[in-house]
Amino acid sequence: MDRLIVTLDGPAGSGKSSVARRLARRLGLEFLDTGAMYRGVTAMALARGIEVADEPYYVVELARNCPLRFDWDTDPPRLYVRDQDVTDRLRDPDVTAGVSDVAALSGVRDVLVREQQQIGRDHPRLVTEGRDQGSVVFPDADVKFYLDANATVRAQRRAAQLREAGRIADVAEIRRQITQRDRKDSTRKTAPLICPEDAERIDTSAMTLDEVLDELENRVKASMKPPMNADTHG
């Protein structure tokens, strides 16, 4: 079957993760959560007592020496470091607090970008979500989206997700963290969060999940149609 790589970039809480997973299911594609990989490296560093903000060298070494692996037989794919399943650690507050510093390290990004490109070769029918998927990792992707939403809506969505997982969530505090993380992600030197020129930008603030999904699904399907001026007269 032909390659079909769909990239979804955007800030935290723009709805990317929920959208990417469901879009992949609707289109019969696999799903890659690249934020989980930055979180996986952060979780590994914390488990080894590394201060992520102060000991970047050790974090980069760790990323180089402990390749991450997804189990593609689970949906969504669970993340492993060697034989250890780290999936349940990824959304813990200490990992969330440390991950922007890890994602700002160019040495870590080099390793993870290469791993993501390899995943793209092994799984060429893929919806992949992150901050740099359309700009850096898959510049030649077949369809690119950039999802956005205002900071208050994004904080409310994150809070709802946390509450669903049985956690306490303070919307004002989450909004503060989101704004701080956005600033770090979009001003960092390596692969800052940007909307690629050739991506469709969609503001999801006033849209339901189903509305966003319908829109994206239609756009992907439209992009797969043969060009209108194809010679149909034999």
Ligand code: DC
């Ligand atoms: O999407 P998320 O909240 O799981 O992302 C976690 C962090 O990783 C966030 O600070 C942005 C960063 N990230 C990145 O820099 N590049 C990616 N491709 C994915 C995530």
